[in-house]
Amino acid sequence: MKLSVTVNGEQQEWEVEPRQTLLDVLRDRGYTGAKRVCESGECGACAVIVDGLAVDSCIQLAMQADGCSITTVEGLESNGELHPVQAAFAENGAIQCGFCIPGMVVTAANYLEENPDPTEDEIRHVLVGNLCRCTGYKKPVEAVLQAARGERSE
Amino acid sequence: MKSQLSVVGHRARRVDGVKLATGRGTFTDDIHIRGLLHAKLLKSPHAHARIISIDTSEAEALPGVRAVITHENVPRIPYTSAGQSWPEPSPYDMYVLDRKVRFIGDAVAAVAAETPEIAERATQLIRVEYEPLPAVLDFHDAMNDGAPLIHDETESYGIYDPAHNVAAHIDVEHGDVARGLAEADIVVENEFFVQYQQHTCLEPHVTIALFDEDRRLVLRTSTQIPYHCRRMIAFALEIPVKDVHVIKPRVGGGFGNKQEVVTEPISAVLAMRTGRPVKLEYTRLEEFTIARNRHPQHIRLSTGIRRDGTILANSLNVLTNTGPYGTHALTVTGNTGTKPLPLYRSPNVKFYADIVYTNLPIAGAFRGYGAPQGFFAMEVQMDEVAEAAGMDPLEFRKLNHIRQGDTDLMSAAAGEGAGKKARVIHSSGLPECIERGAAAIGWHEKRGKPGDGPIKRGVGMAILMQGSGVAGDELAAATIRMNEDASFNLHVGSADIGTGSDTTLCQIAAEVLGVSIEDIVIRSGNTDDITFDYGAYASSTAYITGTCVLKAAEDARNQIVNQAARMLQEDPEGLLVHEGAVRSLSGKSVTLQEIALECLYGEDKTVVIGKGTHATKESPPPFVAMFVEVEVDTETGQVRPVEVVSAVDVGKALNPDICEGQVEGAVAQGLGYALTEEIQVGPDGQVLNPSFMDYKIFCAADMPRLTTILVEAEEPTGPFGAKSVAEIAINGPAPAVSNAIYDAVGIRLHSLPMTAEKVLAALEEKQQS
Ligand code: FES
Ligand code: FES
Numbered sequence: 001m002k003l004s005v006t007v008n009g010e011q012q013e014w015e016v017e018p019r020q021t022l023l024d025v026l027r028d029r030g031y032t033g034a035k036r037v038c039e040s041g042e043c044g045a046c047a048v049i050v051d052g053l054a055v056d057s058c059i060q061l062a063m064q065a066d067g068c069s070i071t072t073v074e075g076l077e078s079n080g081e082l083h084p085v086q087a088a089f090a091e092n093g094a095i096q097c098g099f100c101i102p103g104m105v106v107t108a109a110n111y112l113e114e115n116p117d118p119t120e121d122e123i124r125h126v127l128v129g130n131l132c133r134c135t136g137y138k139k140p141v142e143a144v145l146q147a148a149r150g151e152r153s154e
Numbered sequence: 155m156k157s158q159l160s161v162v163g164h165r166a167r168r169v170d171g172v173k174l175a176t177g178r179g180t181f182t183d184d185i186h187i188r189g190l191l192h193a194k195l196l197k198s199p200h201a202h203a204r205i206i207s208i209d210t211s212e213a214e215a216l217p218g219v220r221a222v223i224t225h226e227n228v229p230r231i232p233y234t235s236a237g238q239s240w241p242e243p244s245p246y247d248m249y250v251l252d253r254k255v256r257f258i259g260d261a262v263a264a265v266a267a268e269t270p271e272i273a274e275r276a277t278q279l280i281r282v283e284y285e286p287l288p289a290v291l292d293f294h295d296a297m298n299d300g301a302p303l304i305h306d307e308t309e310s311y312g313i314y315d316p317a318h319n320v321a322a323h324i325d326v327e328h329g330d331v332a333r334g335l336a337e338a339d340i341v342v343e344n345e346f347f348v349q350y351q352q353h354t355c356l357e358p359h360v361t362i363a364l365f366d367e368d369r370r371l372v373l374r375t376s377t378q379i380p381y382h383c384r385r386m387i388a389f390a391l392e393i394p395v396k397d398v399h400v401i402k403p404r405v406g407g408g409f410g411n412k413q414e415v416v417t418e419p420i421s422a423v424l425a426m427r428t429g430r431p432v433k434l435e436y437t438r439l440e441e442f443t444i445a446r447n448r449h450p451q452h453i454r455l456s457t458g459i460r461r462d463g464t465i466l467a468n469s470l471n472v473l474t475n476t477g478p479y480g481t482h483a484l485t486v487t488g489n490t491g492t493k494p495l496p497l498y499r500s501p502n503v504k505f506y507a508d509i510v511y512t513n514l515p516i517a518g519a520f521r522g523y524g525a526p527q528g529f530f531a532m533e534v535q536m537d538e539v540a541e542a543a544g545m546d547p548l549e550f551r552k553l554n555h556i557r558q559g560d561t562d563l564m565s566a567a568a569g570e571g572a573g574k575k576a577r578v579i580h581s582s583g584l585p586e587c588i589e590r591g592a593a594a595i596g597w598h599e600k601r602g603k604p605g606d607g608p609i610k611r612g613v614g615m616a617i618l619m620q621g622s623g624v625a626g627d628e629l630a631a632a633t634i635r636m637n638e639d640a641s642f643n644l645h646v647g648s649a650d651i652g653t654g655s656d657t658t659l660c661q662i663a664a665e666v667l668g669v670s671i672e673d674i675v676i677r678s679g680n681t682d683d684i685t686f687d688y689g690a691y692a693s694s695t696a697y698i699t700g701t702c703v704l705k706a707a708e709d710a711r712n713q714i715v716n717q718a719a720r721m722l723q724e725d726p727e728g729l730l731v732h733e734g735a736v737r738s739l740s741g742k743s744v745t746l747q748e749i750a751l752e753c754l755y756g757e758d759k760t761v762v763i764g765k766g767t768h769a770t771k772e773s774p775p776p777f778v779a780m781f782v783e784v785e786v787d788t789e790t791g792q793v794r795p796v797e798v799v800s801a802v803d804v805g806k807a808l809n810p811d812i813c814e815g816q817v818e819g820a821v822a823q824g825l826g827y828a829l830t831e832e833i834q835v836g837p838d839g840q841v842l843n844p845s846f847m848d849y850k851i852f853c854a855a856d857m858p859r860l861t862t863i864l865v866e867a868e869e870p871t872g873p874f875g876a877k878s879v880a881e882i883a884i885n886g887p888a889p890a891v892s893n894a895i896y897d898a899v900g901i902r903l904h905s906l907p908m909t910a911e912k913v914l915a916a917l918e919e920k921q922q923s
Contacts, residue, residue, distance in 0.1 A: 032183075097407040133355060137822065139818070
């Protein structure tokens with residue numbers, strides 16, 4: 001089947017199989033930032049933004065995204081500048097192995113669009129769907145807070 | 155000197171931070187390999203069975219299938235999957251594929267095909283006739299007379315007592331424990347039970363095996379142990395070490411589960427058979443069912459004290475379930491005793507353990523490596539002993555804990571250190587950890603004040619020690635080369651599995667060479683580089699590889715200084731390397747770049763290559779005092795941790811961000827162990843909860859407030875005074891939470907995880923008595 005999507009601003013026409021998940025299709029096409037961890041919507045490591053909504057791409061069929069605009073972690077940078085959430089994660093020791101990080105960064109970046117001034121508690125609740133086995137979440141949550149503050153002061 | 159450190163000791167940004175934040179960190183499965191085949195396993199439905207026959211003809215006939223392997227067509231060489239130094243202290247009781255299956259999920263056959271779907275389909279077409287055998291499904295039954303024998307094959311070796319399913323055995327004693335207990339004024343005896351815990355590395359085990367243009371086997375694999383892996387695969391497949399090249403890309407978490415060869419042997423055999431690259435990647439279901447777990451144990455402790463609270467005797471008895479294979483069997487349980495026992499001074503100490511086989515999931519290495527089990531038991535026991543002596547648990551610990559200058563006799567008696575020199579404690583910040591941690595949690599203000607209402611509050615504590623590498627059993631080599639622009643390539647054999655060790659090692663090199671961390675380009679964990687390393691386990695990298703990098707950088711610096719001396723016509727003795735230049739006391743200077751160009755293209759050409767190798771008999775323990783505050787809902791039994799304070803003596807915080815991150819992550823894993831995580835196994839040996847839905851790890855909203863206090867009791871044998879930090883904190887939450895629950899509601903929980911059901915049952919029991 002023909003899938004037409006915009007990925008990180010680029011229009012794509014891809015031949016996909018109906019049974020393929022969005023995660024499979026993206027990873028096959030080189031968007032490997034989204035990670036395969038549980039393949040059942042439990043961990044958030046495969047999160048991408050589809051038409052403004054952060055979704056677990058492992059439980060979406062690729063064809064469900066037909067006609068949609070997708071942003072992956074690779075597409076968060078603009079004009080060669082890291083997204084503030086990415087910069088805050090990289091600077092604050094919020095990254096350990098990094099396997100959960102694309103999903104967290106995508107989820108947090110998307111959330112800040114909707115709520116640019118979140119409390120720590122709100123961030124923790126937005127990240128409940130993003131499992132991390134390395135960090136204990138403290139530094140990632142702080143990084144999101146810091147990114148939000150930085151964004152506000154601009 | 156220390157006050158002048160410009161890179162070490164700073165919160166340097168991680169060298170891999172940006173690429174990971176942007177999704178460009180390349181993990182094993184993130185590259186495209188032309189012609190890649192996909193492997194899938196056929197797994198046993200039986201806990202214990204002999205394979206009578208296997209018919210693979212239908213599977214082989216399926217279009218797209220390139221190879222099917224079974225025990226009938228792979229070499230049968232006993233090996234262990236435990237990634238340890240040679241010869242491994244674990245029994246050689248595994249086979250790439252065997253005639254017998256020993257737990258539900260044991261591999262029976264493997265298929266390589268053009269797509270994962272075809273491979274999966276082909277596994278379903280393999281016809282297997284099994285002869286089911288009686289199974290050992292409760293580890294207490296393993297040693298019974300007449301129990302089914304799990305390793306009745308004659309080829310396996312290194313098993314302590316195969317006729318009684320005993321993989322390994324420990325029996326050591328200092329002094330006379332029986333006499334100590336007899337002479338004691340008070341004796342406290344308790345039993346403890348600990349469960350299977352799964353690592354749940356977010357990245358599963360995954361290996362891509364291929365033969366390169368020189369017909370060498372390349373393993374691109376998610377591993378903690380590139381060099382052990384190279385040696386072990388060469389051994390298990392009977393090929394020369396020189397023909398194996400292990401590449402560790404980014405690794406998405408290891409925690410011990412990847413201190414094993416797991417997906418490497420089968421993918422390698424399939425690559426051999428097909429002549430094509432083959433990927434074997436575990437699914438999450440496979441991670442939960444056939445990867446490794448923390449060993450379940452049944453622990454008994456007897457402690458005798460004098461009325462004044464000093465300990466006279468301490469006796470630890472352990473029965474460990476290793477599952478069907480003895481990977482890390484001896485050494486994990488060794489640490490159950492050798493880490494907690496020496497924490498308390500006692501003239502009489504005994505440690506006895508049997509590590510038994512069962513037809514249950516495989517246990518193996520897991521962060522803490524036996525110590526979490528031991529510390530749970532020991533630190534709850536010490537609370538109870540303190541109470542029996544009528545002492546505050548904090549004061550009791552202060553009276554009895556090990557001191558700087560003490561000798562740790564246990565370190566030489568059991569486990570990997572067996573037969574080696576006992577370690578002397580050269581540095582200890584434990585007293586400071588206890589004081590500062592207690593102040594931070596408000597120990598004296600909060601103890602014994604559960605409050606009114608159905609939700610009670612309590613505080614509890616635990617003290618901990620670990621090691622920095624395996625004493626006398628570590629080795630690392632590193633090389634460092636100077637480039638035209640005064641940058642340096644640093645090659646190390648160690649494996650950054652997400653811990654940040656690449657960053658820490660760059661900081662050490664940069665500090666010594668007087669450059670910034672951006673000037674160091676690191677490559678780690680590639681066995682074709684001129685490096686060597688036992689790997690990322692036993693909290694070894696900062697201490698062992700760190701010292702090794704220090705030596706390599708000093709070697710390079712000496713060469714640089716000698717070149718500068720020639721250029722400046724000065725005596726090398728008085729020259730200082732600092733901020734990208736070499737300066738003399740008389741005020742002359744030359745930049746590193748000028749030196750680099752002179753070396754590479756000047757009169758006396760030479761390449762500055764520093765090298766270092768490092769081995770040591772030392773393994774200095776870091777120390778922790780951990781304090782936990784909990785809320786216990788007496789109506790639901792729910793326990794909610796409110797705050798965890800970890801005061802950690804790391805010797806020297808080479809990078810405080812990384813140290814804190816290690817502690818915080820370990821606390822999160824430790825809280826899961828304490829409260830929610832348990833691989834549940836049904837009566838037939840089947841894992842019942844193999845998903846994140848049913849196996850609960852802490853998420854962002856579950857976490858209590860975390861306070862980490864880094865204490866720096868400089869370790870004379872460590873690089874810049876550093877000891878380890880990666881594992882130790884995982885030992886603390888379980889006992890500290892249990893002790894806090896007691897402070898809140900007066901019940902003692904001796905079994906993990908401390909679920910609401912167990913809390914309610916204990917509350918009820920308390921009420922009835
Ligand atoms: S991989 Fe998609 S939610 Fe876990
Ligand atoms: S950083 Fe490793 S899982 Fe989150």
